[in-house]
Amino acid sequence: MSTNKNCIVRISRYKNALNRLKSLGFVKVFSSNLADATGTSSAQVRKDFSLFGITGNKRGGYNVDDLIEQMNQIFGKHLVHKVVIVGLGNIGKALLRYKGFEKESIKVAAAFDIDSSKFNDDSIVPVYPLEKLGEFIKENEIKLGVISVPDVAAQQVFEIMKKSGIKGVLNFAPISLNNESGVVINNINLEMELENLVYYVIAAEKS
Amino acid sequence: MSTNKNCIVRISRYKNALNRLKSLGFVKVFSSNLADATGTSSAQVRKDFSLFGITGNKRGGYNVDDLIEQMNQIFGKHLVHKVVIVGLGNIGKALLRYKGFEKESIKVAAAFDIDSSKFNDDSIVPVYPLEKLGEFIKENEIKLGVISVPDVAAQQVFEIMKKSGIKGVLNFAPISLNNESGVVINNINLEMELENLVYYVIAAEKS
């Protein structure tokens, strides 16, 4: 099975689309329905499904509930995944309060910062000093971390996460983290996203 | 010239790396230096450069300042690019206060919401009611928009933006916007990013 990165992103999109279709009353879907809903081709949908061993009925399409269940399995939705957020600047704070994670069975277990004025043991999501990060990750067996510190601190925070057993990192710092280990890093670079748009806007104006 | 999407993302990374290298005192770089700094290959760097007509010196590599200048040109850094933010939830607010855009010559011109308690004409970045969005975009010739509203409102906001002349959209709403026009949309889906990490963490545990 050679599932590439794009394939998994598409599976995620299919899942989102399926949940919407389900709420619209769909009981079964065809590969072309999902293709339309996610902007790809029906061949691509079937190909992706076959990579994950997801099968439907010839002539009858796919059962929506079955598909959702299988995708929930793929993304481990039957378990709650705990995440730590390091760095409570604008982005970190926003993520701390973000309501969208819950429905994806993701729980922010704690946040960390170096600024003592932000510490808070009693809030729903406790905020601890950075020094406690490694210990907390180990004790609570956290596997996911968000890095939302300034870029100069990012590599250092990453090292602590890596050493303590974090397996997946969402990095908002606008630098590429040095990573020889098996830790998976997804980068979100807001400046770069807008810069990228500017490129296309300029390109469109020229033509 | 067939510049693909990945190529432009890499150019953005090269630019970032170059700025860091410059601050370290680098005057010239070789394609292999940039490859190391951005995690790609030297052949890829040279290929990307050639697509943009960027040339260096055989045997002498590339001049750092020249490269930075050419990339600033590509991304229109000599102009200030105005952006509107629609939706002042957690993410919208964070972006409104985000300091990282300035150095990329991106300026948040105004924000919009439906909640009147958020309106503010006097703040550095004014906050207006959603009804004024179209008018503001047209009058100020805004080309870039950020959508950080709940998913049910996203398509509607997008339509207003499109109609008013926005050319590039950064969309945080976890839905795929219907887009037949020439507007470029970059999607950031935080749930999906974490979900994606979960997949790899689970896959790693199994093996």
Add this chain to the structure above:
DNA sequence: TAGATTGTTAATCGATTAACAATC
């Protein structure tokens, strides 16, 4: 049954990598 859709194989397309002549 006839018609439509899946699942998979083969063909195509595009992007990355390797190789190397040009040349500083």
Add this chain to the structure above:
DNA sequence: TAGATTGTTAATCGATTAACAATC
């Protein structure tokens, strides 16, 4: 000059698309 690096062409690799037999 000899050695090293660019710029580009050709080869490889991988992902997407097309096609179609199987079958419900």
